[in-house]
Amino acid sequence: MHHSRKNKKKRNPIVIISILKIRDLESFSTNLGERFWVKVTFHLFDGRKLEAEGKVGDSLLDVVVNNDLDIDGYGACEGTVTCSTCHVVLKQKDFDRLPEEAGDEERDMLDLAYGLTDTSRLGCQVILTKDLDGLEVKVPESVNDARS
Amino acid sequence: MNLKHLKMTFRLFSTYKNIPRVCVVGAGPAGFYAAMHLTKKLENVHIDIIEKLPVPFGLVRYGVAPDHPEVKNVINQFTKFAQQKNVNFYGNITLGKDISLLQLREHYDAVLLTYGADEDKTLGIENEDAYNVLAARNFVGWYNGHPRDKDLKVDLSGHTAAILGQGNVALDVARILLSPLDILKKTDITDYALQALANSKIKELYLVGRRGPLNVAFTIKELREQIKLENCATIWRKNDFIGVAESVNSMPRPRKRLTELMLKSLNENTNTVNDNQKLFKPIFYRSPKKFLVNSEKHLTGIELACNVLTGDKIEDQKCVSTKDSEILNCSLAFRSIGYKSVKVDNDLPFSSNGVVINENGRVINTDVSDLAKLYVAGWLGTGPVGVILHTMSNAFQVAKLICEDLKKQENYKKGGFLEFKNIINEKTSVIDWSGWEKIDKYETEEGKKLGKPREKITCIEKMIQIALT
Ligand SMILES: Cc1cc2nc3c(=O)[nH]c(=O)nc-3n(C[C@H](O)[C@H](O)[C@H](O)COP(=O)(O)OP(=O)(O)OC[C@H]3O[C@@H](n4cnc5c(N)ncnc54)[C@H](O)[C@@H]3O)c2cc1C
Numbered sequence: 001m002h003h004s005r006k007n008k009k010k011r012n013p014i015v016i017i018s019i020l021k022i023r024d025l026e027s028f029s030t031n032l033g034e035r036f037w038v039k040v041t042f043h044l045f046d047g048r049k050l051e052a053e054g055k056v057g058d059s060l061l062d063v064v065v066n067n068d069l070d071i072d073g074y075g076a077c078e079g080t081v082t083c084s085t086c087h088v089v090l091k092q093k094d095f096d097r098l099p100e101e102a103g104d105e106e107r108d109m110l111d112l113a114y115g116l117t118d119t120s121r122l123g124c125q126v127i128l129t130k131d132l133d134g135l136e137v138k139v140p141e142s143v144n145d146a147r148s
Numbered sequence: 149m150n151l152k153h154l155k156m157t158f159r160l161f162s163t164y165k166n167i168p169r170v171c172v173v174g175a176g177p178a179g180f181y182a183a184m185h186l187t188k189k190l191e192n193v194h195i196d197i198i199e200k201l202p203v204p205f206g207l208v209r210y211g212v213a214p215d216h217p218e219v220k221n222v223i224n225q226f227t228k229f230a231q232q233k234n235v236n237f238y239g240n241i242t243l244g245k246d247i248s249l250l251q252l253r254e255h256y257d258a259v260l261l262t263y264g265a266d267e268d269k270t271l272g273i274e275n276e277d278a279y280n281v282l283a284a285r286n287f288v289g290w291y292n293g294h295p296r297d298k299d300l301k302v303d304l305s306g307h308t309a310a311i312l313g314q315g316n317v318a319l320d321v322a323r324i325l326l327s328p329l330d331i332l333k334k335t336d337i338t339d340y341a342l343q344a345l346a347n348s349k350i351k352e353l354y355l356v357g358r359r360g361p362l363n364v365a366f367t368i369k370e371l372r373e374q375i376k377l378e379n380c381a382t383i384w385r386k387n388d389f390i391g392v393a394e395s396v397n398s399m400p401r402p403r404k405r406l407t408e409l410m411l412k413s414l415n416e417n418t419n420t421v422n423d424n425q426k427l428f429k430p431i432f433y434r435s436p437k438k439f440l441v442n443s444e445k446h447l448t449g450i451e452l453a454c455n456v457l458t459g460d461k462i463e464d465q466k467c468v469s470t471k472d473s474e475i476l477n478c479s480l481a482f483r484s485i486g487y488k489s490v491k492v493d494n495d496l497p498f499s500s501n502g503v504v505i506n507e508n509g510r511v512i513n514t515d516v517s518d519l520a521k522l523y524v525a526g527w528l529g530t531g532p533v534g535v536i537l538h539t540m541s542n543a544f545q546v547a548k549l550i551c552e553d554l555k556k557q558e559n560y561k562k563g564g565f566l567e568f569k570n571i572i573n574e575k576t577s578v579i580d581w582s583g584w585e586k587i588d589k590y591e592t593e594e595g596k597k598l599g600k601p602r603e604k605i606t607c608i609e610k611m612i613q614i615a616l617t
């Protein structure tokens with residue numbers, strides 16, 4: 001069953017700071033076997049490479065918003081699966097190991113995205129898990145060519 | 149030169165020297181997205197957004213359906229942007245009426261036109277002016293509270309209605325007419341529209357397409373929503389789908405999934421319909437020939453020409469009208485076959501299909517030294533197709549060009565809005581962003597009283613009055 005994450009509130013900066021502090025504490029406890037933070041790299045169409053960290057349970061959109069990553073127009077509908085500006089392309093192996101497949105709602109929006117591929121997902125629907133640490137995704141350019 | 153003038157000149161030369169000034173005309177998504185890109189990519193830039201209405205956001209406010217509030221979330225990004233110090237919103241200024249293109253070009257380094265496509269295309273057939281033949285665009289404006297459409301006469305007392313056209317706007321209109329009232333009540337649909345819909349007798353709605361199921365212009369999300377609509381049955385004509393299932397596999401994914409959804413729904417057709425259900429009936433291969441009217445010129449039906457496909461491969465077949473025709477009895481019809489832009493200023497090169505002639509956003513043959521270069525983005529430049537995503541990507545591309553051109557320029561001597569403020573103030577009451585914030589607050593508060601997110605003010609004078617208090 002697929003659920004969209006509607007009406008998510010953006011974290012305000014103060015909350016982010018406090019979470020960072022918690023993270024610092026957590027990095028001391030990695031030897032306990034628990035890791036809550038996941039590294040993600042966004043490869044942009046213009047050659048830029050943006051690296052950031054997100055918490056397990058965050059979506060890729062959360063990572064972009066919370067880290068204030070500079071990706072033009074990303075996440076216009078704020079994660080409500082109604083805009084497809086959060087389109088990302090994954091590597092096949094990462095695509096295959098995502099715990100949840102795209103539901104109808106997500107596929108419907110993906111069908112409008114530019115440069116749709118077989119390993120495309122909406123970033124607002126990709127939820128970070130521990131195994132996704134080191135995830136690399138491509139953010140395709142949103143240009144008007146090859147539209148069907 | 150009086151003291152005031154001197155002070156102004158001083159200000160112009162001290163604070164504003166050597167910053168490029170860009171004027172954006174039209175505060176819809178194209179204007180906002182382009183402006184956002186410019187402030188991001190240029191270290192120093194000043195942007196004035198001029199808008200005809202006292203309120204911003206274009207079709208996000210007045211087009212997007214009230215039961216799709218998520219789509220309107222993009223307003224949050226625009227709002228954050230508009231609060232930047234180097235960005236100004238000036239509402240209630242109409243290009244071509246309160247200010248001319250030439251005037252704007254004299255006072256800016258670049259002028260970007262993003263004023264959309266406000267006029268609807270007509271069919272050009274007999275009795276198109278009959279009572280209850282409406283433009284879908286005006287109906288949308290009516291339920292969304294556009295000042296232009298607030299007094300539209302909509303008669304929902306008949307049993308059957310027809311929408312001519314099969315795009316997303318057609319589906320929006322269908323959904324609003326067929327949705328249970330309880331859903332609409334919680335949206336920002338105007339109160340008068342809600343009252344009218346509460347008394348609606350429409351039970352059966354046709355969605356008429358000139359070509360076949362493979363040519364529909366609506367997108368899958370909107371169709372899925374319509375098919376799932378509570379208390380409404382979707383009925384297709386089996387004959388319309390001959391040969392369709394066979395060609396599905398060779399289509400690109402989006403078209404394939406959309407067609408498969410239609411086929412799936414078609415196969416569920418046989419389910420019995422109960423008396424309380426409303427009926428949604430898409431029909432294909434029919435072109436409106438003329439509207440039929442009674443002696444008072446009220447709509448009674450539409451004569452539809454029957455079309456056939458010619459050619460071998462189903463994907464590239466041509467659609468031609470035969471001599472046969474069919475009568476569709478209905479007392480309400482919507483024309484939803486597209487829009488065109490208005491040539492608001494004589495200096496604008498317009499193409500016959502209603503867009504500003506441009507090359508990747510540069511308006512061609514308009515370069516004059518000392519006048520701002522001219523650009524166009526959004527529906528005014530691309531034609532009225534696609535969703536916000538497409539408008540956004542076009543706006544970014546055009547903004548990129550503007551950046552390149554501005555960077556080539558060595559110095560900037562234009563003063564922007566302040567230079568013509570006095571002339572404008574004589575013509576119209578300019579509403580700035582804080583004025584819009586007052587309107588916004590008022591509307592939200594009025595909405596709260598009615599248990600909805602907002603109740604829009606539909607009268608321009610009232611907007612102005614609230615904004616200027
Ligand atoms: C009924 C309808 C429903 C839609 N629903 C959706 C949806 O659910 N999701 C989606 O993604 N897309 C939707 N779209 C598409 C989306 O609205 C467009 O892609 C987008 O709004 C186009 O942006 P624009 O800035 O070019 O034009 P507009 O949004 O039309 O903005 C143009 C602005 O210019 C102003 N203006 C006009 N004339 C002048 C003048 N002379 N001087 C100054 N200003 C002027 C107008 O008042 C307006 O504010 C819908 C479109 C319609 C028509």
Ligand code: FES
Binds near residue numbers: 061083085125
């Ligand atoms: S943010 Fe709009 S679909 Fe993901």
